[in-house]
Every structure is written in structure tokens, then in C-alpha cells.
Amino acid sequence: METPDTTALARDLAPAGVLRASVNLGNPVLAQGTPDAPRGVTVDLAGEIARRLGLPVEFLCFDAARKSFEAMTTGRADLCFLAVDPARAAEVAFTAPYVHIEGVYAVPAESTLRTAEDVDRAGVRIGVKQGSAYDLYLTRTLRHATVVRGPEGVDVFHAEELEVAAGIRQPLTAHLAERPELRLVEPAFMTIRQAVGTTKARQPETVRFLSETVADLAASGFVAEALSRSGQDPALAACR
Numbered sequence: 001m002e003t004p005d006t007t008a009l010a011r012d013l014a015p016a017g018v019l020r021a022s023v024n025l026g027n028p029v030l031a032q033g034t035p036d037a038p039r040g041v042t043v044d045l046a047g048e049i050a051r052r053l054g055l056p057v058e059f060l061c062f063d064a065a066r067k068s069f070e071a072m073t074t075g076r077a078d079l080c081f082l083a084v085d086p087a088r089a090a091e092v093a094f095t096a097p098y099v100h101i102e103g104v105y106a107v108p109a110e111s112t113l114r115t116a117e118d119v120d121r122a123g124v125r126i127g128v129k130q131g132s133a134y135d136l137y138l139t140r141t142l143r144h145a146t147v148v149r150g151p152e153g154v155d156v157f158h159a160e161e162l163e164v165a166a167g168i169r170q171p172l173t174a175h176l177a178e179r180p181e182l183r184l185v186e187p188a189f190m191t192i193r194q195a196v197g198t199t200k201a202r203q204p205e206t207v208r209f210l211s212e213t214v215a216d217l218a219a220s221g222f223v224a225e226a227l228s229r230s231g232q233d234p235a236l237a238a239c240r
Contacts, residue, residue, distance in 0.1 A: 066131025083133030
């Protein structure tokens with residue numbers, strides 16, 4: 001990386017003098033803890049970006065990606081950590097991914113649905129977390145099945161006795177460990193590319209700095225180590 005003008009970058013990215021990072025505690029792979037004491041790979045990334053710019057960092061924590069996205073687009077946050085999606089990319093300038101996670105389906109053990117392709121048929125209702133990456137993806141790609149949204153995909157799946165639940169592999173697998181009457185549908189129906197983002201109003205130099213920083217942190221092992229420290233699989237780090 002070239003040595004950037006960090007003063008100008010800091011002024012553009014965090015005009016208030018504090019880097020406000022929007023953190024989604026609703027995705028346990030990326031962030032854990034509490035709003036007062038968040039931790040995880042996104043928290044570590046925000047801290048390192050702030051350090052390189054000579055800025056203090058403030059964490060704004062939410063329980064859903066859509067709320068984190070709204071904080072970014074309404075000017076309450078300077079930085080976000082979200083899955084890359086065309087619906088979001090209209091307003092957010094994303095870096096390359098730093099983590100890849102998977103979206104998977106769960107169904108009752110006796111279900112006739114065996115593959116992701118089987119799920120997209122008339123009469124199949126899929127519970128999703130409203131505004132999540134997989135909600136956006138399924139809304140865009142499904143042709144026959146129906147998306148049913150709720151605060152949590154598994155909750156609406158159980159409450160409304162739906163045919164399918166959609167979610168991130170790690171928390172959905174943990175949920176199924178206590179529910180032998182359910183099973184995962186393999187393989188995953190999507191790869192979720194998690195990236196750092198900021199508003200498109202930022203200068204090109206600022207977006208380039210974020211992209212180069214994320215690439216450096218992925219290549220150096222920083223991302224993998226941050227995942228490991230927070231109890232997550234370091235193999236989820238995006239390869240460079």
C-alpha cells in the first residue's frame with residue numbers, strides 16, 4: 001500500500017472526528033458481546049481502520065443488518081460491515097469481501113425437500129430475518145416459493161409452521177443441535193460475501209484506502225486471527 005494522506009482521509013471518512021462504526025450483533029459470526037462491549041472480527045476491523053487513521057472509534061450496535069444499513073445511509077454511521085448485495089450497493093461503496101459465510105435452509109426431518117432447488121416451488125414458505133442478506137437474495141431470485149419475514153427467520157418458521165427456515169450456517173446449525181426434528185438442506189443455497197462499506201458520497205481516495213486496508217488485513221492473517229479470537233472458524237476469512 002502507498003502511504004496515504006491520513007489526515008485528509010480521516011476528515012472525509014469521519015468528519016466529526018470520531019469513526020462511527022455500525023456493528024450488527026445479529027450476526028454472531030461477525031460480532032458478539034453487548035452494545036456496551038462488542039467484540040468480534042468487525043469490531044477488530046473497525047478498530048484497526050481507526051488506528052491507521054489516527055481516530056478514536058465509536059461502535060453503534062444493532063440486532064439486524066437492515067438497522068446497520070439504515071444507520072449508514074441516514075448519516076449516523078461512517079462505516080458499516082454488511083453483505084454485498086445489489087440493493088445495498090446502490091447506496092454503499094463496498095470493499096472486496098473479508099469473510100465468506102453461507103446461507104442454508106432447514107426443514108423438518110420428514111420433509112420431501114432435499115436440495116436448494118427443491119425449495120423454490122409453489123406452496124413453500126421460507127422464514128427469513130427481515131432485511132438480511134439472504135432475505136434480499138431470495139426476494140430477488142426465487143420464482144415460486146414465498147418469503148415470510150420476521151425478526152428472526154427461525155422464529156417465524158416455528159411460529160407460523162412454515163415449510164423452510166433460511167439462515168446463516170453457524171447459528172442455524174447450533175439451533176438444529178437442539179432440534180432433532182429438523183435437518184439442514186445441503187449444499188448451501190448462497191455464499192454471503194461480507195465486506196466493509198461506506199457511503200458513496202466519500203471521496204474515491206477514501207474508498208480506495210478502505211479497499212486496500214481490507215485487502216492488507218485479509219492477506220496478513222489479521223482477519224483469520226480476529227475470527228479465531230472470537231471463537232469463529234478462521235477458514236471463513238476471504239482468500240486473497
